[in-house]
Amino acid sequence: MTETIGLEHYLFLGALLFVCGAVCMATKRNAIGVLIGVELVLNGANINLVAFAHFNPAFEIEGMIFALMVIVLAAGEAAVALAIVLNFYNNHMTVDVDTAEELKG
Amino acid sequence: MTFSGEPQATKLGRLRLPAKQRLPMDDLQPLLFWIIALMMGTCAVATVVTQNIVRAATWLLFTLAGTSGMFFLLGADLVGTIQLLVYVGGTLVLVVFGVMLTAQGPFINMKTSGAEWAISAVVGILLLSVLVIGTSKIGHVGPPEKSAAARFQPTYTLASQREVRDRLELERGRGSIDEDQYYLAIARLDKEQVAQASYSAVIGRGFIGEPVGPVHEETVGKSNKTILVRAHYLLPFEIVSIHLLVVLIGAAYLARAKRRRRVAA
Amino acid sequence: MALFAFSFWALWPYLLAIFAAFILIFGFMLVSAIFSVWLERKVAGRIQDRLGPTRVGGKFGWLQTLADGIKLLVKEDIIPTSADHMLFRAGPYIALVGSFMAFLALPFGNGVVAREMNVAVFFMLAVMSTEVFGIILIGYGSGSKWSLFGGMREAAQMVSYEIPMALCVLVPVIVAGSMNLNAVALQQKNGIWNWYIFHDPFTFGAFWTYFTCAMASCKRAPFDLAEAESELVAGFHTEYSGFRWLSIFMAEYGSMFAVSGIANVMFLGGWSLGLPFEMTELFGSFLGETWGTIVGNLINVTVFIFKGWFLVFVMMWVRWTLPRLRIDQVMMTCLKYLVPISCVLLMGVSLWLLVVPQFIQAYFNWLMFGVCVALLVVLIRQWYSWASSVPSDAMPGMWRSIGVPGYQGAKR
Structure with a gap:
């Protein structure tokens, strides 16, 4: 273990969040659970971006602006995804993603 | 490994702003990092493991709050605040709202089969090890000369x-x-x-x-x-x-x- | 502890400082809540033409809240069988933490703040918006229909009212050029006419709009649909008792003071008493910087707390005066009126700063201040003239409504 908290610590944390999110997307059958997984993934990426910004003084502003864009787009994505989920629920009376199989050949 | 890219120094020394002092945040940083990181890790895993969707959202709340804590530790106050406002105050409320609108009964569960769990866990561990090995390659990158959190000029x-x-x-x-x-x-x-x-x-x-x-x-x-x-x-x-x-x-x-x-x- | 490569012994001064700040803020929240609950009961009593608490702790019932608190602490702690235990337990504390965190960035005096931030007001709004999640969990986790309805209403209401509230806070932020609450308050020092509420017509409007939204976001009547006892038993906290119920209410009273604090700092000069000097600077000039700061800030903190409590009192006044709205009226008030109004205010203040000539801007606050004082004088004069001319045969407490068309009241 190193003396101070360095960039790699934040990157490990970001990696953990990313993997948790990916597994969450894969295992949850509830459509909203999948959405929760996506949020986790985006947060892992955001931690990386802000950590890079902090540890590389030349790109302090860039990292934060990138993170801000990710947050805003994630909010938009969540709104659209929930609208789709509601539509799905209206048509199928459930939010189980395994029932969305009409397009299966 | 070091980064370079500071703008070149100018001769306009007298146009610089007043000198800055060091605040205790820097010394506390490791302790706070470990506390928040352990909390985030636990909550992220709990988000995945729990079968109840509202509980998953609650664990996600703690993870997101921890993320914003990390942003504050990194001196990115603005990003941390926007994280709190948009994610916790907006997106999560929307998610729980969605759960309430689509629930057929209270506290819905949708079980995942054991085989799916096994495959996902294996893939997840593989992915994590790839990322961890890749990250280890860069070695230790210490904090830069100045720490943003340490140099706050109040007025x-x-x-x-x-x-x-x-x-x-x-x-x-x-x-x-x-x-x-x-x-x-x-x-x-x-x-x-x-x-x-x-x-x-x-x-x-x-x-x-x-x-x-x-x-x-x-x-x-x-x-x-x-x-x-x-x-x-x-x-x-x-x-x-x-x-x-x-x-x-x-x-x-x-x-x-x-x-x-x-x-x- | 070689693993973590830091020594707890080297850090103890910082940890002590953090602990002291925590105790101070939490203690203030507790005392403020105790005082506010007592005030609420007294105010409600007087408005409803009765006395309120009179027995416990002397003539004015000073210790009534303490007695209530002890009663709540020894109450049976019930968790319904149909509740989701984890969410039921976690909800109140999430709400309490959200309310507590807001105080971290709130300056009580010149530099008297737990952590001074560059985005302080934004931070306060953000953490207070996390409180709503606690309320939703309380509503959902209780496993009761009343609670669920209360939680849903609360979610819809809070998410909607956050928008005009944030827009109204942006109005003085644009004027001040900073989101740092300490800096914003210091720009309003040296006299009541420098307060941002008098800066221009738009900040004046923004204050009233903000205060309306703030009342709604604290779920105070007339916007307390989440706990409407006439339809939902007690709304989201129907199933709660004992300490968790206490936490919910500490969160509510805490956030009432916090939104009042924002209103104070952004519009009403913060800790300024309205006098043409700043206390720390005044005392600093003849006591030296250190003692001047300490003595001046003691006055500042007292002034700030009483100004905050005054705004809390106004919220109570409104609560016990106005009837509750319906949920659709609550949403309509926000989406059809408050959001457009706050957008207009935001555009207006930007244009004001860009278009209106400098010399008008520099003297306009005097005009605003003068008009407000004149209106106040007229109001007080009218008030006294009404009160003295109550006809003896009219209903007691009823004032003659001057200028109401069709009024056929008793004539002298």
Whole structure:
């Protein structure tokens, strides 16, 4: 273990969040659970971006602006995804993603 | 491994802002990091493991709050605050709202089979090990010379920024500094503002199209003249605005009340 | 502890400082809540033409809240069988933490703040918006229909009212050029006419709009649909008792003081008493910087707390005066009126700063201040003239409504 908290610590944390999110997307059958997984993934990426910004003084502003864009787009994505989920629920009376199989050949 | 890319020092030392003091945040950083990181890790795993969707959202709440804590530790107060406002106050409430609108009974469970769990766990562990090995390759990167959280100037407002900018403008008008020096001095000012954790103003100026990025040289024209260039972020800002408008209309269209179609028996 | 490569012994001064700040803020929240509950009962009593608490702890019932608190602490702690235990337990504390965190960035005096931030007011709004998640969990986790309805209403209401509230806070932020609450308050020092509420017509409008939204976001009547006892028993906290119920109410009273604090700092000069000097600077000039700061800030903190409590009192006054709205009226008030109004205010203040000539801007606050004082004088004069001319045969407490068309009241 190193003396101070360095960039790699934040990157490990970001990696953990990313993997948790990916597994969450894969295992949850509830459509909203999948959405929760996506949020986790985006947060892992955001931690990386802000950590890079902090540890590389030349790109302090860039990292934060990138993170801000990710947050805003994630909010938009969540709104659209929930609208789709509601539509799905209206048509199928459930939010189980395994029932969305009409397009299966 | 070190980074370089600080803007070059100018001779305009007297135009610098007052000296900064060191705050205890730096010494506390490791302790706070470990506390928040352990909390986040536990909650992220709990989000995945739990079968109840509202509980998953609650664990996600703690993870997101921890993320914003990490942003505060990294000196990114603005991003941390926006994280809290948008994610916790907006997106998560929306998610729970969605759960309430789509629940057939209270506390819905949708079980995942053991085989799915096994496959996902294996893939997840593989992915994690790839990422961890890749990250280990870069070795230890210590904090930079200055720590943003440590250098906060309390009464540093837009007015005092304007004052320094006006003085620079004046110097340029008199001809005592040339264009490049002026440009570098402005860049230096931005850097110092960022170092004092007052960068929300710098980000805002970047969004309205003023150059705020790192200074680099660029060759233009046929005469091979080099000029100093900095990036601005007007275009991403505009794109995001239009994107949000489209999302607003799209979500309202998709989620509007419709007559429910019967599922064919 | 070689693993973590830091020594707890080297850090103890910082940890002590953090602990002291925590105790101070939490203690203030507790005392403020105790005082506010007592005030609420007294105010409600007087408005409803009765006395309120009179027995416990002397003539004015000073210790009534303490007695209530002890009663709540020894109450049976019930968790319904149909509740989701984890969410039921976690909800109140999430709400309490959201309310507590807001105080971290709130300056009580010149530099008297737990952590001074460049984005302080934004931070306060953000953490207070996390409180709503606690309320939703309380509503959902209780496993009761009343609670669920209360939680849903609360979610819809809070998410909607956040928008005009944030827009109204942006109005003085644009004027001040900073989101740092300490800096914003210091720009309003040296006299009541420098307060941002008098800066221009738009900040004046923004104050009232903000205060309306703030009342709604604290779920106070007339916007307390989440706990409407006439339709939903007690709304989201129907199933709660004992300490968790206490936490919910500490969160509510805490956030009432916090939104009042924002209103104070952004519009009403913060800790300024309205006098043409700043206390720390005044005492600093003849006591030296250190003692001047300490003595001046003691006055500042007292002034700030009493100004905050005054705004809390106004919220109570409104609560016990106005009837509750319906949920659709609550949403309509926000989406059809408050959001457009706050957008107009935001555009207006930007144009004001850009278009209106400097000399008008520099003297306009005097005009605003003068008009407000004149209106106040007229109001007080009218008030006294009404009160003295109550006809003896009219209903007691009823004032002659001057200028109401069709009024056929008793004539002298």
